[in-house]
Amino acid sequence: MKKIIFKFLTRLPSKYSINGLILIVGLFIYGIVGSYFIMGLNLIDSIYYSVITMATVGYGDYIPTTGIQKIFATTLALAGVALLAYVFNIILTNFQEKMRLYSKGAKKMKSIKDMDDYYILCGYGRVGKVVLEELTQRNQNVVVIEKDKERYDGIEEKKNVVSIHKDATEDELISHLAGDKCNSIIVSTGDDVSNLFIVMAIREASPNAWIVSRASKTENISRLKKAGADKVVSPEIIGGKDLYFESTRPHLLKITVRHTSDELLDEFEIISKHGCTLENIEYHLPGIETPLTREIKAIEFSDGKEYHNYLKTHPDAKQALDNLYKTVNNIHSHLISGPDRATFKKLTKDLEKIDEIIGINLTNKEIAKITKKEI
The missing domain is CATH 1.10.287.70 (Helix Hairpins)
Known part of the structure; x- marks a missing residue:
């Protein structure tokens, strides 16, 4: 006292x-x-x-x-x-x-002590604000640590949000909060140097904490991982991908089909023949809106042929893929990028010859309604 x-x-x-x-x-x-x-x-x-x-x-x-x-x-x-x-x-x-x-x-x-579990968010800038919104939308408990007074004053405290006006590098604070009830620590300041020091302080104080850090520059990703971050995310890189996809939106086709894994090579052949790229494949679980997504980025037919040969020589991998197809009742979507809409029309006509086409450019919500009937 x-x-x-x-x-x-x-x-x-x-x-x-x-x-x-x-x-x-x-x-x-x-x-x-x-x-x-x-x-x-x-x-x-x-x-x-x-x-x-x-x-x-x-x-x-x-x-x-x-x-x-x-x-x-x-x-x-x-x-x-x-x-x-x-x-x-x-x-x-x-x-x-x-x-x-x-x-x-x-x-x-x-209030923090009374929480059953919570996330710790270090840094309430542009990225931190979005992270907080995502967490609160999912009714998660969040402890926000922000040293900047102006940003701290802008945090709207709710029943499940507690804000602390302190420096996240203070070992005593982090070691006290990053206990068993802490699900994850998210480091989201806009300065990679600050993120590095925060990650080091957290890892030193809490060896078992799960740390996800932001990186503004790609060259700092490896540094943050060496400092102790379990995952490193670069909003700039993600933003760049989003900009690319948005810029190609008129030349993107999402086609939802039903077929077994045996028709994969035929699909690859048709997609490559029209000069298109298979960006990813989404597997739709019956009645569930969010699909399982695999990033492919296959352009050449040789990519598909190589994968086809791999499945032939690895029966365990082929069996796992068949099980996945059975789980989704063979319903999945291909996100395909191409030169123009005329090419997509020709590609769709060719795919109709080998696949059952369920829909073109359907939303995940629309697909979930269709697959719910399969339950």
């Missing part, structure tokens, strides 16, 4: 502390000079008289007699009283503010 009170009384706002110190020094000089020239005292007595008058003690050993002396003593005493009140008010206000913050911090720590 003594330690807390000491911090409260010593950590005064610098602006007001400096102002108070300047006023005290100024008034003290005024008292010494006035006592020396107006009261006619020597230097030692001038210091003594200034102190007792400013402190309103007034022992009466030096009594002003002339008008100018009385005016001087009055102004010195009144200024001393006002200054004492000012300084006391600073101390009291600062003490009350510290007590308020301490009480608020204690309530927040209790």
